Amino acid sequence: MYDNNKLAEHGKNQYIHLGVYVSNRNWRALAKQRPHFRLNKLAKANESLKLNLFYFCSETIDTKHQLINGMYYDFEEKLWKSAIYHYPDFIYRRGGISRKDKAKYRIFMNQCKKQRTVLLNPSTLGNWMVYNHFNSVGSLKDYLLETVLYEKPEDLYNMLTRHRCLYLKGVTGRKGKNVIRLEQREDNNYYLKHYEAGIKKIHYKQFNDEEEMVSFIQQFYKGKKFMIQEAIDLLEVNNRGIDLRAELYRNTGGEISICGISARMGIKNSPITTHAEAIPVEKLYEAINLSSKEIEDIQNKMEQFLYKVYRATEEKFGKFVEIGIDFAIDRNMNIKFIECNSQSTKVSLMKAHGINTLEDSMKNVLLYTKYLYEETENGELSVTSKKADSNMIGLIFSSSYINKIILGESDESLEYYIKLASKNKVDLCFYSMNNVSRKHITVNGIVYNYKTDELIRRKLTIPDVNIYRVNAYLRNKLSIDKINYLSKNYNIMFFHAMTNIERCKYNIYEYLSSFPKISPLLPETASLSFAGITEKISRYDKLYIKPKRSSRGRNIYVVEKENEEYKFTHVFNSEEKIYYVTKEKLLQFYEETFPIPQDFIVQQAVATIEYRERKCDFRISPQKNKNGEWQITGMIARVAKKCLNITNLDQGGWPKYKIEEIIDRSTIKQIKKASIQTAMALEEKYPQVIDLGLDIAVDKDGKVWLLEANFRPYRRRINIMHNRIPFEHAVWYLRNKTQG
Structure with a gap:
């Protein structure tokens, strides 16, 4: 008999019982201190979460007493140990069931169902069951291959008349087992091949008689059901x-x-x-x-x-x-x-x-198990009962970063924003877009209360004002759709949330060209074409070819005409590589170097002023401040060093902070005025933009040029003024919105 007083309880979250069902063989390996690689990884992942996690198999289930002999990992002694457990609250299946244990497993499942055990992966997802269901889902039909269940040889012959190549698969199975590729070629012979994973060998068969072919297939599947499916013309x-x-x-x-x-x-x-x-x-x-x-x-x-x-x-x-x-x-x-x-x-x-x-x-x-438990314990949190605090800023990070906060890991970003929250007397909600429910307008996040100085997991309505993470563009379509929907329908602001499409240099150039005061500042720019290069190089001494969506000076080509040759300088990873191309070879070089020209722009080069005989331009930082106004918060000169044609710091350029030693006060004033005008113009189209990096040049005649605008200027450190000022603007915006 089992002593209920000695039932296993280990870990901080003892109330969350997660049982991992494994094969009998893998359970025995645990008992011998020889865990399977992935089972070991799962156990080690529990070190910080401390769920009551154990492994079991069919042989260790006692259906009479509804108890389990399970294996768990003892982190202090670094050993796998056995203990007796009640049936778990959650089951995560990671193994198959032997034929002799199927009846016992069915009893166990029925018992678990009665006590409402949650199955984290509730079905084995047999191929035929899944296909049958998907065939009834209208939105999935275009993705499906023609598939039939084999019942008689005519099923196979009929499919071969429609598709010369087929795949045969068991109705269940995984890891590529029981898969045959069948092809009928022009010689009307049948060619079969299948892969045997155990010995890593491909087996080939050829039949000129269809009855022999069918006989082989029937023997291969040993009377078990299998599917016939059209083959895909794979990439x-x-x-x-x-x-x-x-x-x-x-x-x-x-x-x-x-x-x-x-x-x-x-x-x-x-x-x-x-x-x-x-x-x-x-x-x-x-x-x-x-x-x-x-x-x-x-x-x-x-x-x-x-x-x-x-x-x-x-x-x-x-x-x-x-x-x-x-x-x-x-x-x-x-x-x-x-x-x-x-x-x-x-x-x-x-x-x-x-x-x-x-x-x-x-x-x-x-x-996720912990999340499910908390949802069950607390009940589904309604929108009205857990409304976001009106004095709260949302901070959007990656899922992996949010998981680190949940696990209690602290870092510079977390500490920095908590300091800003305390200083500005505002609460925070850290979350990822994956945690946002568009349907319920809610988010499952980690809330920081500046009054109590506590971090607490909560489900609440999405904050009215949010800041997207530093140095990142939106690329995930689901996240983009959520933000567009919430902004449009609920007037929720997502500062910094710019998509990868919106950063396109040529689109920005075309938009800014429509402003009479900004258009004269822009160097001539066009989408890349062979005709564009040859025409522009005849008018300008030098051209720049840049990716439409890139940053930090990567993958740029500089084009110059030298006598009867064209000189192409490629800048990549802080190095310059030079190619000399004759007029006769120019088209060939262009096609080989730019196979997808629509991904690039070609731009007039500006003959910039120099500092210490080196090319020099300027990075200007306009930001919206705590008064709701655009402010120039940074101006540095960038001087080419490692790469003679590029000033970007990531390509070996170096910063010069005292720009008065390079240009006079009058020119500085012109640059500031042009930068504010540009920021205001971009804000008209993109109201979520509150932080810009503008690349500006001054030519040898003293004229100011706007080379390009960057929506997400790269910040090497988090705890700097350039991250503080946009946060203060978000607080100003929130309070004005609340008062309004």
Whole structure:
């Protein structure tokens, strides 16, 4: 008999019981102090959270007494230990069920259901069940491949008449098991191949008789059901098929987030990409030479697809802490669904995005469990009962940063903003856009009360005034849609929230050109074209070719005409590389160097003044202050040093703070006036802009030029005046809005 007084309770959050169901083999390995890599990572992630976390398997469940013999990790003794537990409040399944244990597991599940145990991954998501459900969801039909369940040979023959290449899959299964690629070629022979993971071998079969082919397939599946699915004309890199694995999860606010998207490159001629090389999806974009616009389009389409799949899965099977979604992009750039995984091994995630991303995903399982427990204990917080304080500023950071605050980790940014809050007598709400509910207009955040000097997790209405994090642009379409919706419909202000599209240098140039007082300050600029280069170089001594969306002086080309040749100087990573190109080779060089010219601008170079015989220009910082006015808070000269043509500090330039030693007071006054005019013009179009970095030059005749405007000037440190002044403006704006 078990002694209930000796039931295991360990960890600070003893009231949160999370049981991790594993295979019998993996449980025995824990008992022998040989934990599986991912199970060990999950246990280590619990060191700071201290949930009552234990591992169990079918063999260790006592359905008669409704108790479990579980394994937990003792951090003090650094050992795996066993203990007796009640049935847990939450179950996270990380293993399969043996045939002999299925009846016992069903009893266990029924018992858990009666005591309302929450299953974090409530279904194994069998391929055929998922496909059947998705086929009834209108918004997903375009992503689906034609699929039938094999019942008789005619099913296979009929599919082959419509698709010369097919995939056969078990109705359940994972890790690429039980997958056959079947192709009928022009010689009317049937070619099959399948991958055996255990020995890492591809098996090939060829049949000229359809009955022999069917007989082999039936023997392969040993009487088990399987699906027949049209093959995807996959993208390829170096003759290796590419598909994608996205890892999604519900975060600490209960919102769906994308942890990482990995491109999986199959072994040459392999029918599957599982167990293959994996790279971040951004590397795939580079490999297939997508333009910035094409990347933006496909990224948005992928995100919409992934969120639809996650929600549709939950509609049928219940809420999941995480789902791995396999999909592909065909040669026509169409997205096609492959399958869902409720127990992803996350191998591709780790290969493509690193061990830290894997550890974050493990930690999220624990954080989400804690969130669910708190929601259950406290009840669903209504909008009216937890209204945001009218004296509160929202601060938007990344999900990983918010998780660090939840775990009690402090850093310079947190401490700096808390000091600003105390000084300005205002409360704060730290949150990520993933924690925002557009439907309920709420956010799950960490609230700082300046009066009590406490940080508390709360769900509340979104603050009226918010500041987006320093040095970052909005790229996630879901976040952009949320901010646009909340700004338009609820008059909520999100300072600094600028999208990657809005930072386009050419769009800014065209907009500022419409202002009569600013237009004369702008060097001639156009979208890059071959004709544009040849025409402009005949009128100007020098041209600059810049990416439309870049910062910190990266990937710039300087073009000069020298006798009968063209001199191209490429600036990258603080180095200059020079190419001399003849007139005859110019077009070839242009096409090879700028395969996607629409991503660049070509701009007239200004013959700037020099300091100590070096090119020199100025970075000006207009910011909105605590009186609601634009103010010049910084002016420095930037002097070229490492790269002769570029003054950016990130490309080896050096700062000169006493600009009076370079230009006179009259010119300084002109620069300040031009900067304020530019800031006010940009504010008309982008009212959320309260902090700018303007690159201004003075030519050898003393004329002032506006080279470009940067919406998110790079700040190397957080605790500086340039971050304090926008915060003070946000406080001023909040109080004026409240009074109004």
